[in-house]
Amino acid sequence: MPSFYYFCCVNIEPIAYFHSPLTSKFGIPRQSNIVGELRGEIVFEPAYRHAEALRGLEDFDYLWIIWGFSENVNAEKHATVRPPLLGGNERRGVWATRSPFRPNNLGLSSVRIERIEDGVIHVLGADLMDGTPIYDLKPYLEYVDSHTGVRSGFVDEKPWQPLVVVMPDELRALFSPNELETLQAVLAQDPRPQYHDDPQRIYGMPFAARDIRFRVTDGVLQVVDVINTNNIKKK
């Protein structure tokens, strides 16, 4: 028997959790760095709250996060998936995609470090939902992690088409400038459930303790209402 069958499974535990204004799966950017304005925080678990463990991280611009698709742990997993970028009809092998439905439910994202304060890492551009468990952090090393001029499969052929976002001034006034910029970028990514395209329907998306109500017609997303949910997070 070869030497590598010594053990089967290992246990991993969250070292931190992610905090984001996006409290549901709707509106989560399809990849990291697409919505560069989106702020989030990495908050360590008490057992890992050591200022020392962050020493030197301020000298890096980007950070890798290895995290868990915690909502999908019990979902069925298949050898092939249908990437939204291909219209949801074509199948690709799960290892040829970044699909959230995968064995071991691990996610990988590079994020920009905005600042580190009181042991909390403030980052930009994450595609993690509020409350996502984080299993590892690693500094981004350009000389080993950055490859340019390389083939990226079907992703090269099908650039994502953003929606035009229309929002009346009285609704805009409910947000801070950064919230507004982030919200518009998130909405442009089309937060509707996959394969939904009903121009009559009013959809809702939780964002920064509000419920954003909108309609989509012919590539234009119209925000029709914003409901204050009084800081009660949906779960």
Place this chain on the structure above:
Amino acid sequence: MPSFYYFCCVNIEPIAYFHSPLTSKFGIPRQSNIVGELRGEIVFEPAYRHAEALRGLEDFDYLWIIWGFSENVNAEKHATVRPPLLGGNERRGVWATRSPFRPNNLGLSSVRIERIEDGVIHVLGADLMDGTPIYDLKPYLEYVDSHTGVRSGFVDEKPWQPLVVVMPDELRALFSPNELETLQAVLAQDPRPQYHDDPQRIYGMPFAARDIRFRVTDGVLQVVDVINTNNIKKK
């Protein structure tokens, strides 16, 4: 209690194991892509051996591997580590380094896909030891994974100094051209145990079913013998 304290630990299981001519920790490249000639294979576990799961991967040049530092599972972990690049004297926080001694023992490497054959992914440039468990594979997407002109902390200041490798012709003749090229690149990275610097001592490194014996003096690595270990892997 916030919504994210629903669970503690999750179990992950290897989907594949890595095959490499490097069967000990000595000689493993300090990062992926440093020894671009180094060939390795990703061999799926029987439960994950589905040709379908690889469909489309041939259109990508690079692959992410999330793997386990399986040798270090029971090692003590500290909030700070001493990166070899800094000479082993200075401490940095574990989250500011790619140290193998880290909570959850997860490794992250990008590798070049050489070819996919009979369900086995042949890759170049990996920093994984023979027998390393693999937990996830993801295609490398240049538009989200590649960041250029970014700060990479202490790694920017201290480029690694390779050794000069000297090897007599009769020992060179024992290897195939690719083996020889790989071996020289691996030796140039200095495979001695960390903080060892004894010019009298003869060190050994298992490589491709041989034991490579060498000495290091003043930045020059001299191969003194190659012992055939008859395909018996050390463990």
